[in-house]
Amino acid sequence: MASQTTAVPLRAGILGATGAVGQRFITLLADHPGFKVQRLGASARSAGRPYGEAVIWRMTTPLPEALAAQTVVECRPEDFDDCDVIFSGLDASVAGDIELAFLAADHCIISNAKNHRMASDVPLVVPTVNAEHLHAIPAQRLRRGLRRGFLVTISNCASVGVCVAMKALEAQHATLGRINRVNVVTMQAISGAGYPGMSAMDMLDNVVPYIGGEEDKLETEPVKILGALSEPLLLTDLVVSATCNRVPVIDGHMASMSVGFARDSTASQLDAAAATKVAVDAFTNYQTLASTDALSCASAPRPPLHVLSSADRPQPRLDRDRGNGYAVSIGRVRPCPLLDVKFTVLAHNTILGAAGSGVLNAEIAQAMGYLTRREACKH
Numbered sequence: 135m136a137s138q139t140t141a142v143p144l145r146a147g148i149l150g151a152t153g154a155v156g157q158r159f160i161t162l163l164a165d166h167p168g169f170k171v172q173r174l175g176a177s178a179r180s181a182g183r184p185y186g187e188a189v190i191w192r193m194t195t196p197l198p199e200a201l202a203a204q205t206v207v208e209c210r211p212e213d214f215d216d217c218d219v220i221f222s223g224l225d226a227s228v229a230g231d232i233e234l235a236f237l238a239a240d241h242c243i244i245s246n247a248k249n250h251r252m253a254s255d256v257p258l259v260v261p262t263v264n265a266e267h268l269h270a271i272p273a274q275r276l277r278r279g280l281r282r283g284f285l286v287t288i289s290n291c292a293s294v295g296v297c298v299a300m301k302a303l304e305a306q307h308a309t310l311g312r313i314n315r316v317n318v319v320t321m322q323a324i325s326g327a328g329y330p331g332m333s334a335m336d337m338l339d340n341v342v343p344y345i346g347g348e349e350d351k352l353e354t355e356p357v358k359i360l361g362a363l364s365e366p367l368l369l370t371d372l373v374v375s376a377t378c379n380r381v382p383v384i385d386g387h388m389a390s391m392s393v394g395f396a397r398d399s400t401a402s403q404l405d406a407a408a409a410t411k412v413a414v415d416a417f418t419n420y421q422t423l424a425s426t427d428a429l430s431c432a433s434a435p436r437p438p439l440h441v442l443s444s445a446d447r448p449q450p451r452l453d454r455d456r457g458n459g460y461a462v463s464i465g466r467v468r469p470c471p472l473l474d475v476k477f478t479v480l481a482h483n484t485i486l487g488a489a490g491s492g493v494l495n496a497e498i499a500q501a502m503g504y505l506t507r508r509e510a511c512k513h
C-alpha cells in the first residue's frame with residue numbers, strides 16, 4: 135500500500151465550504167501534508183464573492199488569508215476539473231443531485247450528507263471502524279461506468295462514537311457474543327444543526343428531546359457500517375433503539391448506550407462483572423486499520439479510543455479534542471441490569487463526526503490506491 139502523503143499534495147475542492155462542516159474542512163486541511171484546498175463551492179448566494187466575505191467564520195483558528203481572498207464558485211462539476219478530490223459539506227436538500235452530477239463527471243467525492251448513505255453500492259465509512267468498506271469502490275466504478283471517480287459517504291455524526299464502541303466489542307465476540315440489541319440515548323451538540331442552527335432562546339437553560347430524522351439514521355446506519363463488505367454491502371442482524379436530544383453544548387455528541395449480546399453465545403456464561411471487564415479490555419485494546427503503520431495516515435488517531443476511568447467522564451468540553459478530535463472517549467463502563475453492559479461514549483461531531491472523517495477517509499482511499507491525481511488516471 136502506498137503512503138498517503140505525496141510530495142505534491144492532492145488538490146481538494148470543498149462543496150458547502152461556507153457551512154459548519156465546510157469551515158471544519160478548511161481548518162483540517164490548512165496544514166495538511168497530503169491535501170491542499172483548491173476550490174471553494176457554495177450556493178449562488180455566496181458564489182462570486184471572496185470567501186472571507188461570504189462566510190461567517192466560526193472556527194477558533196484564523197481563516198487562512200489565501201482562502202479568504204479566494205472567490206467562491208457555484209457547485210458545478212466543470213468548475214472543479216482541477217481538483218483530485220471533492221469533499222462535500224452540502225446541505226442535504228441539494229447534496230443528492232449535486233453529488234450525482236460530480237460523480238457523473240468522474241470526480242472522487244467524499245460526502246457528509248445523508249442522501250446516498252444507504253445506497254447499496256455506496257460505502258458508508260467511519261474511518262476508524264470500517265475502512266475496509268472502501269474496497270467496494272471498484273465494484274461501484276464498474277456498476278456506474280466510472281474510470282477514476284467514486285462516491286463515499288460519512289455517517290451521521292451521532293453514529294460515529296456508537297459504531298466505534300460497537301466495533302470494539304465485536305472484536306471480542308468470541309467471548310462476549312455478537313451484539314444484537316443496542317439502546318442509545320444521545321446528547322447532541324448545537325453545531326450538529328449547522329450555523330446558525332437553533333436560537334439561543336431555544337437552547338439556553340434547556341434540552342430539546344427531538345432532532346428530526348436523527349433516530350431513524352442512528353437505528354439504520356450502524357447496521358450497514360458494522361455489516362460485512364460484499365456487493366451489495368451486507369447488513370447484520372443488529373437492532374438499535376435510539377432517542378436523540380439536543381443539549382446546550384457547542385461541539386461533541388455524547389451517547390449513553392446499553393448493549394446486549396446474543397443469548398446463545400458464550401457471553402451468557404459470563405456474569406455481568408466478567409462481561410464488563412471483557413468490554414473494558416476490548417475498548418482499551420481497540421485497534422483500527424487507519425491507525426496502523428501499514429497505512430500511515432496523517433490524521434489517524436493513536437489510540438482511536440480512550441477509556442476514561444474517572445466516574446464523571448467523558449465530558450464534551452474536556453474530552454472532545456482527544457486525538458485532535460479524531461478519537462472517541464468512553465467511560466462509565468458497567469453492568470446493565472436490562473441488557474448486558476452499559477457505558478457513555480463521546481465523539482467530536484464536526485471532526486470525527488463529519489469533516490475529519492472525510493479527510494481521514496481520503497487519506498485511507500489514497501493509501502489503498504483508490505484516490506490519485508486526476509491526470510494520473512489514463513483513460
Ligand SMILES: NC(=O)C1=CN([C@@H]2O[C@H](COP(=O)(O)OP(=O)(O)OC[C@H]3O[C@@H](n4cnc5c(N)ncnc54)[C@H](OP(=O)(O)O)[C@@H]3O)[C@@H](O)[C@H]2O)C=CC1
Binds near residue numbers: 226
Ligand atoms: N454539523 C454537523 O455536525 C454535521 C453535518 N452533517 C451534514 O453535512 C452537511 C452540511 O452540514 P452543515 O455544515 O452543518 O450545514 P450548514 O447549513 O452550516 O451549511 C450548508 C452549506 O451548503 C451550502 N448550500 C446550501 N444550498 C446550496 C445550493 N443550492 N447549492 C450549493 N450549496 C448550497 C451552503 O452555502 P451558502 O452559505 O452559500 O448558503 C453551506 O455552505 C449536511 O448535509 C449535514 O446534514 C453531517 C454530519 C455532522
Ligand SMILES: N[C@@H](CC(=O)OP(=O)(O)O)C(=O)O
Binds near residue numbers: 247290348483
Ligand atoms: N443531524 C445531526 C447533524 C447532521 O446533519 O446529521 P446528518 O448528516 O446525518 O443529517 C445533528 O443535528 O447533530
